[in-house]
Every structure is written in structure tokens, then in C-alpha cells.
Amino acid sequence: MAEEHAAEHDGHVPSRKPYFMVWAALMIFTGLTVWVAGLNLGPFNDVAALIIAFTKATLVVLIFMHVAHSSRLTKLTVVSGLVWLLIMISLTLGDYVTRGWLDTFAANR
Amino acid sequence: MHSSGHVALQHHFDDLDTQREASTFGMWVFLCTEILFFGGLFLLYVIYRQRFHGVFVQASRHLDVKWGGINTAVLICSSLTMALSIWAAQINRRKLVVVFLLVTMAFGATFLGIKAIEYGDKFHHHLVPGANFHYACPPGEECHPEQAQIFFSLYFCLTGLHAMHMVVGLGILSCLLLPAWRGRYNAEWHNPLECSGLYWHFVDIVWIFLFPLLYLIGRHVA
Amino acid sequence: MDTNSAAALDRPSYLTDGYGWKSWLLTRDHKRIAILYLVSITFFFALGGIFAMLIRLELLTPEGDLVQASTYNKLFTMHGVIMVFLFLIPSIPATLGNFFVPLMIGAKDLAFPRINLLSWYIYILGGAFTLWALIHGGVDTGWTFYTPFSTTYSNTYVVSTALGVFILGFSSILTGLNFIVTIHRMRAPGMTWFRLPLFIWAHYATSLIMVLGTPVIAVTLLMVAVERVLHLGLFDPKLGGDPILFQHLFWFYSHPAVYIMVLPGMGVISELIAAFARKRIYGYRFVAFSSMAIAVLGFLVWGHHLFLTGQSVYAATIFSVISMLVAVPSAIKVFNWTATLYEGSISFQTPMLYALGFIGLFTIGGLTGVMLATLGLDLHVHDTYFIIAHFHYVMVGGTIMAYLGGLHYWWPKMTGKLYAGFASKLSALLVFVGFNLTFFPQFILGYLGMPRRYWTYAPEFQVWNVLSTAGASILGVGYLLPLCYLTWSLFKGKQADANPWGAKGLEWQTTSPPPTYNFDEPVVVTEPPYSYVAEQHVVGQQEVESA
Numbered sequence: 043m044a045e046e047h048a049a050e051h052d053g054h055v056p057s058r059k060p061y062f063m064v065w066a067a068l069m070i071f072t073g074l075t076v077w078v079a080g081l082n083l084g085p086f087n088d089v090a091a092l093i094i095a096f097t098k099a100t101l102v103v104l105i106f107m108h109v110a111h112s113s114r115l116t117k118l119t120v121v122s123g124l125v126w127l128l129i130m131i132s133l134t135l136g137d138y139v140t141r142g143w144l145d146t147f148a149a150n151r
Numbered sequence: 152m153h154s155s156g157h158v159a160l161q162h163h164f165d166d167l168d169t170q171r172e173a174s175t176f177g178m179w180v181f182l183c184t185e186i187l188f189f190g191g192l193f194l195l196y197v198i199y200r201q202r203f204h205g206v207f208v209q210a211s212r213h214l215d216v217k218w219g220g221i222n223t224a225v226l227i228c229s230s231l232t233m234a235l236s237i238w239a240a241q242i243n244r245r246k247l248v249v250v251f252l253l254v255t256m257a258f259g260a261t262f263l264g265i266k267a268i269e270y271g272d273k274f275h276h277h278l279v280p281g282a283n284f285h286y287a288c289p290p291g292e293e294c295h296p297e298q299a300q301i302f303f304s305l306y307f308c309l310t311g312l313h314a315m316h317m318v319v320g321l322g323i324l325s326c327l328l329l330p331a332w333r334g335r336y337n338a339e340w341h342n343p344l345e346c347s348g349l350y351w352h353f354v355d356i357v358w359i360f361l362f363p364l365l366y367l368i369g370r371h372v373a
Numbered sequence: 374m375d376t377n378s379a380a381a382l383d384r385p386s387y388l389t390d391g392y393g394w395k396s397w398l399l400t401r402d403h404k405r406i407a408i409l410y411l412v413s414i415t416f417f418f419a420l421g422g423i424f425a426m427l428i429r430l431e432l433l434t435p436e437g438d439l440v441q442a443s444t445y446n447k448l449f450t451m452h453g454v455i456m457v458f459l460f461l462i463p464s465i466p467a468t469l470g471n472f473f474v475p476l477m478i479g480a481k482d483l484a485f486p487r488i489n490l491l492s493w494y495i496y497i498l499g500g501a502f503t504l505w506a507l508i509h510g511g512v513d514t515g516w517t518f519y520t521p522f523s524t525t526y527s528n529t530y531v532v533s534t535a536l537g538v539f540i541l542g543f544s545s546i547l548t549g550l551n552f553i554v555t556i557h558r559m560r561a562p563g564m565t566w567f568r569l570p571l572f573i574w575a576h577y578a579t580s581l582i583m584v585l586g587t588p589v590i591a592v593t594l595l596m597v598a599v600e601r602v603l604h605l606g607l608f609d610p611k612l613g614g615d616p617i618l619f620q621h622l623f624w625f626y627s628h629p630a631v632y633i634m635v636l637p638g639m640g641v642i643s644e645l646i647a648a649f650a651r652k653r654i655y656g657y658r659f660v661a662f663s664s665m666a667i668a669v670l671g672f673l674v675w676g677h678h679l680f681l682t683g684q685s686v687y688a689a690t691i692f693s694v695i696s697m698l699v700a701v702p703s704a705i706k707v708f709n710w711t712a713t714l715y716e717g718s719i720s721f722q723t724p725m726l727y728a729l730g731f732i733g734l735f736t737i738g739g740l741t742g743v744m745l746a747t748l749g750l751d752l753h754v755h756d757t758y759f760i761i762a763h764f765h766y767v768m769v770g771g772t773i774m775a776y777l778g779g780l781h782y783w784w785p786k787m788t789g790k791l792y793a794g795f796a797s798k799l800s801a802l803l804v805f806v807g808f809n810l811t812f813f814p815q816f817i818l819g820y821l822g823m824p825r826r827y828w829t830y831a832p833e834f835q836v837w838n839v840l841s842t843a844g845a846s847i848l849g850v851g852y853l854l855p856l857c858y859l860t861w862s863l864f865k866g867k868q869a870d871a872n873p874w875g876a877k878g879l880e881w882q883t884t885s886p887p888p889t890y891n892f893d894e895p896v897v898v899t900e901p902p903y904s905y906v907a908e909q910h911v912v913g914q915q916e917v918e919s920a
């Protein structure tokens with residue numbers, strides 16, 4: 043934040059262009075995700091949907107929420123929240139997905 | 152850049168810079184809590200989707216992609232106008248700040264209106280979980296109504312929680328209108344706009360994930 | 374030196390800066406908010422203690438003769454809910470943390486004073502919901518709210534209690550948020566990260582857990598309430614739901630929650646050991662980083678509460694290994710405290726008695742925790758009194774002793790008064806003896822197979838239960854005494870100097886009690902923390918305790 047203000051007070055008027063460009067990109071990606079969802083890609087439907095959603099979210103975070111010009115602490119905070127969510131989902135999912143494995147090993151002996 | 156003695160400076164901060172950094176950081180920490188708050192519901196979604204994959208795909212087709220898509224576009228536009236209201240403050244255009252805030256709020260209200268239409272539609276089709284839930288099985292397909300109820304429970308919990316956050320967001324923005332009109336937000340100080348914007352963009356991001364996960368998972372099935 | 378109480382109140386401080394209800398209930402001063410919390414949590418501690426007393430009275434005899442079985446279920450549930458959510462979670466952070474975080478870093482207040490006050494009001498609201506449920510008949514699900522009993526089958530006030538805990542969660546989140554921002558952004562000039570007292574490091578780590586973990590239990594209990602009202606089926610097997618999923622969500626917070634409860638206590642112990650051994654904490658950086666390691670690792674172990682639920686054996690193994698790893702940073706701290714004591718100039722004042730008690734009792738509790746991390750052993754002692762003894766050793770033998778130690782250490786600073794030395798040392802002794810007599814027999818009971826949450830038990834367990842109840846009576850007296858002599862000190866106690874213990878730390882550089890804005894002059898820090906010099910006669914150390 044402080045760096046961004048310093049740049050502005052050098053006499054430059056802050057630009058609107060990044061916001062409009064991100065807006066356009068978000069609209070395009072929305073259309074893209076609707077179109078891709080209509081194709082039958084099997085398990086990759088989920089992968090594609092998540093990749094597009096993460097890309098959209100990243101654009102919002104970096105440009106609309108100014109994180110691209112924010113301090114390291116802000117960036118670390120954003121990443122930490124996401125990492126913690128991933129910890130919760132992955133370890134829980136890990137339980138459910140691996141539950142049958144022991145039976146499979148035992149059956150295959 | 153020091154502004155001690157500025158009207159917005161609170162007594163326990165040494166200067167406006169510290170106050171700005173503290174409140175922006177505080178909002179980000181709060182947004183982390185929101186990530187985990189919604190995250191609990193997303194975990195429920197992930198586990199049940201993995202378990203009842205077929206039913207989730209089938210039930211998702213009861214959601215109207217048209218309304219969901221329009222709502223996604225509406226929120227994206229609202230994020231644009233929110234960012235532009237901050238830009239307007241940075242160039243000291245007080246009235247433009249108010250205009251952009253009002254447009255953002257209009258987009259938010261539109262989103263909620265569309266959600267009301269969708270919820271009403273679900274109610275008519277007996278897809279609201281509870282005593283009146285009745286899932287009409289598509290002909291020729293496997294049918295598990297109680298698993299479909301779980302999908303709709305998650306739909307209403309996720310979008311309902313999201314809608315509540317939208318309402319709070321509208322409340323926050325409405326509190327900014329009067330100070331904005333009075334010219335309180337300018338190049339030197341517009342931190343309340345910035346923090347409110349962070350909240351608003353976060354709510355937009357939640358929807359960016361909800362839309363494909365709830366509305367689009369059944370689209371590839373004919 | 375020894376001024377009487379009346380004259381002491383004339384000295385300007387945060388206590389004299391405004392009188393009357395409004396000046397307290399609408400305050401933005403972190404010190405006054407700390408006192409508001411102190412009074413509130415003491416009330417809930419007493420309430421939780423009454424439930425404990427009723428439980429121990431019932432368990433004097435093998436038959437269920439004091440209360441009915443359904444009532445007994447409510448007793449242990451209310452004891453757990455109140456002690457965990459209304460006492461232990463807020464205890465040290467909301468009282469000692471609120472009071473001393475700004476002081477120790479040289480700030481005038483926390484980053485968000487009004488949010489601080491809001492967090493207290495939210496705490497009171499959450500407490501009110503819980504009391505409402507209690508008055509109307511209580512809850513019987515256990516503090517863990519396991520589904521589908523809580524969502525479908527229980528006939529008690531689950532929704533209001535769950536909502537009460539949901540509300541309390543936000544109080545915790547706001548406190549943690551405030552601490553994180555304050556510690557990052559409001560340190561005085563010269564107060565670098567590695568000059569911070571370890572109390573601050575501990576509260577920083579605690580705040581990270583509060584912020585990242587609490588929202589999950591909030592949304593989970595909200596879902597329990599919604600499911601109970603609307604019959605959604607998310608956790609009901611008959612409707613396709615999964616009760617174990619509830620347990621994953623519940624324990625994702627509730628395990629890190631125990632570190633919310635113990636980390637601040639460890640922070641207090643670091644301060645007490647340094648002050649009463651007159652020595653800098655050995656391995657300062659190791660202790661600081663251990664707090665952070667406990668916070669992070671603590672989020673990766675929750676599955677050890679699900680060992681007997683049918684959880685995948687692969688997941689269980691990972692959780693078991695990491696549960697053993699999380700003991701390592703705690704052990705590092707114990708070794709460092711012990712090393713600090715070595716060749717220190719030790720004085721056995723009351724706070725030190727509590728600190729030494731903590732080190733011993735927390736070690737026992739922690740070691741039994743490593744035992745429980747072992748899959749094979751947990752299979753046998755899960756849901757027995759072994760578990761109960763384990764967590765009471767760390768929470769009561771650990772956290773509550775640290776809380777009492779901190780309260781006694783900083784009481785002169787907070788109130789400007791000195792308390793009676795003999796009474797305080799006697800209480801510490803009673804607490805230590807009473808605690809061990811109460812809970813060590815429970816390790817034996819658990820090992821022998823007595824289940825927890827049961828209203829009756831096999832007759833061969835009686836002798837250990839009687840010992841435990843006897844110990845609880847002694848423990849109760851030990852807790853009541855401070856209530857008496859600390860209150861007495863407010864009216865009749867001798868006036869305290871700025872630094873009665875001769876301790877290092879910014880909080881001792883200002884008056885007792887401090888002025889509203891903490892420091893009369895701006896603070897600049899040049900010394901490392903705990904910069905005690907060996908063999909130096911300390912000027913200005915007051916005779917705090919007469920015995």
C-alpha cells in the first residue's frame with residue numbers, strides 16, 4: 043500500500059486500465075468455464091473448472107485487491123489462508139480416499 | 152508521508168501510515184478467517200461430491216445456469232465498480248466515488264434479487280431440504296433422493312451464507328455513502344474504501360468458486 | 374514506600390481515569406477490558422467448578438445415587454462446555470494478554486480498541502446463550518456435540534448451546550486478529566522481533582491458531598444447529614450423511630484449540646522462570662520458534678481423536694506420527710526452562726511455585742499425550758479416564774497453574790496492590806497437592822478400564838474415585854483462597870512500586886497501575902529481552918511477600 047501511494051504521489055494519475063482489463067478477462071473466463079463445462083472431459087471437467095476459477099480469483103486478488111503492489115506480509119497472509127484450507131481438505135479427503143486400501147491389499151495377497 | 156493531526160487519525164496510532172497499514176492488514180486477517188469459515192462448507196461439498204458423484208451431477212442440472220451465469224457477471228461488474236470507486240477517491244473526484252459506490256450496491260442488490268428468484272423457483276419445485284423436500288427422479292436414471300437432498304442442503308447453505316455476506320456488504324457500503332459525499336475520501340486517505348473493497352472482492356471470489364462447483368458440474372451430461 | 378490504600382487511589386492511573394458504569398462498559402482501554410474479562414471468566418470458572426464438584430460427588434459411589442443418568446450427562450457436558458469455551462480459551466489471552474501485550478511491546482493500546490471491547494460483549498452474549506440453555510435444562514451431548522446424537526436424537530438445548538459457542542468463537546477470532554495486527558505493526562522503536570518477550574511470541578502463535586482454526590468450528594456448529602432445526606441430513610446416516618465428517622470438522626479446530634489453551638500458559642511460564650531465576654531464558658530463539666512450531670504442527674494432528682472411528686489406517690498413521698512430533702517443541706521448551714533454572718538465582722515466591730508446578734505437571738500430561746499418540750495404546754484407553762487425566766494434567770496442571778502464576782506475578786502491576794505472601798504460597802501448595810490427588814488416580818482408573826462419561830462404575834474402582842474426589846475438595850479450597858486474599862488485597866493491600874519483583878520487561882518500566890496510555894514518555898528499546906545481570910544487587914526490588 044505505501045509503495046503504491048508513493049508512486050501515485052510522484053504526480054502520476056492512477057490508471058483505470060488494469061481494472062478494465064481484468065474485468066474483461068473475468069468475463070471471458072466466465073464464458074469459457076460455461077463452455078468447457080459443456081464438453082465431456084471426464085475427470086478433467088473438474089480440473090478445468092478449478093483452474094479457471096483459481097485464475098479468476100488470482101486476477102481479483104492481485105489487481106482488484108491490490109495484492110500485486112502490497113507488502114510481503116499481505117501476500118503471506120493470503121497464501122496462509124489458502125494453505126490452511128488445503129491442509130483441512132487434503133488430510134480429510136486423504137482419510138476417505140484411502141479407507142478401502144487396506145482391504146484391497148489384504149484381498150490381493 | 153506523515154499526516155499526524157489528520158481528522159481520521161486515531162489516538163493510539165502514531166501516524167496515519169501506521170493506521171492505514173494496521174487496518175488493511177487487519178482486514179486481510181479477517182478475510183483469512185472467512186476463507187476457513189466458508190472452507191468448512193467447501194470441505195463438506197468436496198467429501199460428499201466424492202461420495203455421491205453421480206447424484207450431485209444429476210441434481211446440479213436442476214440449477215439454472217442462465218441465472219447463475221448472469222449473477223457471476225453481475226458480481227464481476229460490481230467488483231469493477233468497487234475498484235473504480237477507490238480510483239475515484241485517489242483522483243479526488245468525490246461525487247464519482249459516490250456514483251461508483253451506488254452502482255456497486257445496485258449490482259449487489261441485483262444479485263440478491265436474482266437469488267430470490269432462484270430460491271423461489273426451488274421452493275416451487277420442492278427442492279428446499281426439509282419436510283417438503285421431494286426430488287423428482289429423472290426417468291431412466293439411478294435415483295437417491297436423500298443424496299440429492301444433501302446436494303441441495305449444501306447448495307442452500309453455501310449460497311445462503313454467501314448471500315448473507317452480500318447483505319452485510321451492502322450494509323458496509325451504505326455506511327460509506329455519507330462520508331464519501333462529504334469528501335472524506337481522497338488521495339491522502341481512503342482506507343475505509345480500500346478495506347470495504349477487500350471484503351467486497353472476497354465475497355465475489357467465493358461466488359467465482361460456487362458457480363462452477365454448484366451450477367456447472369452436470370452440464371456435460373446430455 | 375508504604376502508602377495507604379486511600380492515598381494510592383489518588384495517583385492517576387487507568388483505574389482512576391473515569392468512574393461509573395459507563396466508563397467501564399464503554400471503555401476502549403485494553404487494561405479495563407482485561408479486567409472486564411477477568412471478572413467474567415472467574416464467574417464462569419466458578420460455574421464450571423460447581424459442575425465438577427457435582428460430578429465428583431456422584432462418583433464417590435459406584436451406583437448412580439446422587440443424580441439421574443440423564444442429569445449426569447448434562448453435568449459433564451456443561452462442565453466441558455463452560456470450562457473449554459468460557460474459561461480456558463479466553464483465560465490467559467483475554468485477561469493477561471489484553472493487559473500486557475501493548476505494555477510489553479511499548480504501545481499505547483491494541484490496534485483496534487473498539488473491536489477489543491466488541492469481543493468482550495460478544496463473549497458475554499455467548500455466555501448468555503449458554504446460561505439460557507443451562508437454566509432451561511442444559512445439554513447432554515458432551516462438549517464435543519457428536520452427531521447424529523446432537524443433531525437428531527438429543528432432547529436437550531443443543532441449538533442454543535451450539536449457537537452460544539458459535540458466538541463465543543467470534544470473540545476469540547477478534548482477540549486473535551487484534552493481537553496479530555498489534556504485534557506486527559505497533560511495536561515501539563527498537564523492539565525488534567527477537568527482543569520481544571516470549572509471552573508475546575506465545576500470544577502471537579496462539580492468535581494464529583485462533584484466527585485460522587476457530588472459523589471452522591463456527592461453521593460446523595452452525596451446521597449442527599441448522600441440521601437440527603431443518604433436518605438436512607448432512608450428518609445423519611439415515612439420510613446419507615456422515616457423522617465422522619462432523620468429527621473431522623470439529624477436531625480440525627478443537628485440537629489446535631488445546632494449543633490455544635496451553636501456549637499462552639507457556640508464555641507466562643517463560644516470564645516467570647526468567648524473573649524468579651533472575652536469568653535470561655536459555656535458548657530464547659528455540660523457545661520462540663517452538664511456539665510457532667506448536668501452532669503449525671498442532672493443525673496437522675486432529676485425526677488422533679478419530680483413531681477408533683473407522684478412519685483410514687493410513688491417515689491414522691500420519692496423524693499418529695505427527696502427534697508424536699508435536700511433542701518435540703513442547704519438550705524443547707521444558708528443557709530450556711530447566712536449563713534456565715540451572716545456576717539461576719532462584720527465589721520461591723508464589724508465581725515461581727506455580728511455574729515449577731507447571732513444568733512438572735505439564736511434562737506428565739505431555740508424556741501421556743505421546744502415549745496416546747500411539748495407535749495401539751489409544752485403542753485401549755480411548756474414552757477412559759486415562760484420557761480425562763491426560764487432558765486435565767495439561768489443561769489444569771498446565772494452563773490453570775500458569776494462569777494463577779501469571780495472575781500473582783502481575784497482580785501488583787494490574788492493581789497497584791500487594792497480596793499476602795503466606796496465603797498465596799499455601800494456596801499454591803493446596804492446588805498442587807489437590808490437583809495430583811484428584812487426577813493421578815484417574816490415570817490408574819483409565820488404565821484399569823473405567824470408561825469416561827459413565828454415571829456408574831464397577832465397584833473395584835471405588836477406592837481410586839474416592840481419592841480423586843478427596844483431592845478435588847482440596848483443589849477447590851486452593852482455588853477459593855486466591856479469590857479471598859486477592860480481593861482482600863484490593864482494599865487492604867500494601868501499595869506496590871513500579872517494579873516490585875525487580876524484573877525486566879517494559880511493563881515494569883511504568884507505574885503500578887499504569888496510566889491510561891501506558892507510558893508517560895515514548896518508549897525506545899535498546900536492550901535484549903531478559904537482560905538480567907548475574908550477581909547484581911537489584912535496586913528497587915520490593916519485599917512483595919512477607920513470608
